Amino acid sequence: MELSDYIRVLRTSWLIVLISAVVGLAAGGTYTALQTPTYGAVAKIVVSSVVPTSDVPVKIKNDPAITRVRTYAGLASTPDVLEPVIESLGLDTTVAELSGRVWVSASSGTSQIVIAGGAPGAQAAADLANAVAVSLTDAIEKLEDRPDQSESSIWVTTVQDATPPSAASGPRLKTNLMLGGISGLALGLAIAVLRDVFSRRALAKREQ
Structure with a gap:
């Protein structure tokens, strides 16, 4: 696929990509909330x-x-x-x-x-x-x-001598949110691309 193909996929499936990115962010935040502070x-x-x-x-x-x-x-x-x-x-x-x-x-x-x-x-x-x-x-x-x-x-x-720290060193909320968002975005793009490929193949079969 060329750059123009990815742009076309994003235009037609932007909602899927957006939802996946939001889900990834939510997963990163949930993971952070469930961790014990270190x-x-x-x-x-x-x-x-x-x-x-x-x-x-x-x-x-x-x-x-x-x-x-x-x-x-x-x-x-x-x-x-x-x-x-x-x-x-x-x-x-x-x-x-x-x-x-x-x-x-x-x-x-x-x-x-x-x-x-x-x-x-x-x-x-x-x-x-x-x-x-x-x-x-x-x-x-x-x-x-x-x-x-x-x-x-x-x-x-x-x-x-070691002294008690004033703040926890982990978990790292910003890092987990970033990783979650990027993972969700990548998954959304993959789903959008696969959806486009299957749709084009199905259309080609109907036209045969």
């Missing part, structure tokens, strides 16, 4: 090497710990990190389920690990992110086999 909170920790002979740990320039930050971040989804979180917060969930509510990232070339927690409540989201930060810190220290942080070759510091 809150997100972020905590940040920094991993660095220290001078072992110093009374006060000092960060080393060109920190070699940076090369291992992504490895440390990968620990966040393991039972060694999440099981203590479940226990400390008294959560009725599994490690697999909880890992779907925790997002941890570490950018290449930096010593910072960002920990985000998602939960149905603002305080619960902050508590989750902070608990994961604490548990991940413990796991990193155990991995380095130095239980006493002051003696460890790796220093883990919390640089940002």
